[in-house]
Amino acid sequence: MGRQKRLQKLKRRRKRGLSTRQRVTLEHWENRSESPLYLSEILITWEPLQSDAGKADVLKHDVGKDRVEEIHSMIYDDPASAIKELEPLLDRYPHVPALYNWLAASYGQLGNLEKGEEFALLNYQRHPNYFFSRINYAGVLLNRGEVEQVAKLFNDTWDLALLYPGRKKFHISEVVAFQGIAFQYMMRTGDLETADTIYELMEHIAPDDRQTAYMRRLIRGPFFLRLTRRLLSWAAAGSRRHASKAAFTSS
Numbered sequence: 107m108g109r110q111k112r113l114q115k116l117k118r119r120r121k122r123g124l125s126t127r128q129r130v131t132l133e134h135w136e137n138r139s140e141s142p143l144y145l146s147e148i149l150i151t152w153e154p155l156q157s158d159a160g161k162a163d164v165l166k167h168d169v170g171k172d173r174v175e176e177i178h179s180m181i182y183d184d185p186a187s188a189i190k191e192l193e194p195l196l197d198r199y200p201h202v203p204a205l206y207n208w209l210a211a212s213y214g215q216l217g218n219l220e221k222g223e224e225f226a227l228l229n230y231q232r233h234p235n236y237f238f239s240r241i242n243y244a245g246v247l248l249n250r251g252e253v254e255q256v257a258k259l260f261n262d263t264w265d266l267a268l269l270y271p272g273r274k275k276f277h278i279s280e281v282v283a284f285q286g287i288a289f290q291y292m293m294r295t296g297d298l299e300t301a302d303t304i305y306e307l308m309e310h311i312a313p314d315d316r317q318t319a320y321m322r323r324l325i326r327g328p329f330f331l332r333l334t335r336r337l338l339s340w341a342a343a344g345s346r347r348h349a350s351k352a353a354f355t356s357s
Contacts, residue, residue: 147267149275150311162204165195181208182316185215203233207355210242219249241283241355248287253294256287264288278312283355286317293324301325 206229
């Protein structure tokens with residue numbers, strides 16, 4: 107399906123879980139690298155936001171921007187080495203919530219779900235207002251099969267404009283992480299049509315992201331029909347191990 111047809115299809119859909127605010131507008135899509143993308147009332151930007159960004163700026167100042175970026179890249183390329191670098195940093199900077207996320211993601215990449223959950227929970231306990239600590243806590247709940255608690259965590263809405271009424275602008279990493287959790291929730295609850303809508307949105311705003319690749323494997327893979335018939339019983343051990351890599355965001 108061509109880009110224009112897919113966008114038109116996405117704009118027509120008004121399924122549970124995705125409000126009309128989260129439909130892509132055509133005029134901003136073509137030039138997303140030059141200007142941010144609007145989702146009706148939500149503005150998505152690819153530029154850094156003027157916020158504490160998980161207070162990671164203090165790391166860039168003390169450790170060096172290049173070194174911080176190098177450590178961050180290790181999360182997926184060499185998670186064991188990333189952990190060796192991150193744990194001493196967390197001891198020095200326990201007030202930086204991004205470090206907890208990076209450790210959770212690193213342990214997730216190694217398949218150590220228990221340790222990943224430990225850091226995700228600790229981050230949410232210490233920094234409950236940090237966007238990504240909430241996202242990773244939702245991942246913990248999904249891994250544990252506590253699906254109803256995920257909906258409560260987000261006040262029974264999957265609309266960022268309603269969850270954060272004081273904000274109009276969101277970074278692409280925030281939208282990707284949020285939609286990743288929404289996708290998993292919809293799949294777990296059997297709402298496959300909304301899950302497909304989320305996948306289409308992700309193909310447009312972040313086609314090269316790991317979350318989108320994960321969705322693509324499920325939606326397009328030969329395994330999709332089996333998942334449908336079994337109502338996506340992801341509590342099985344193999345699915346649980348896979349979920350450990352997908353559940354934690356390193357943003």
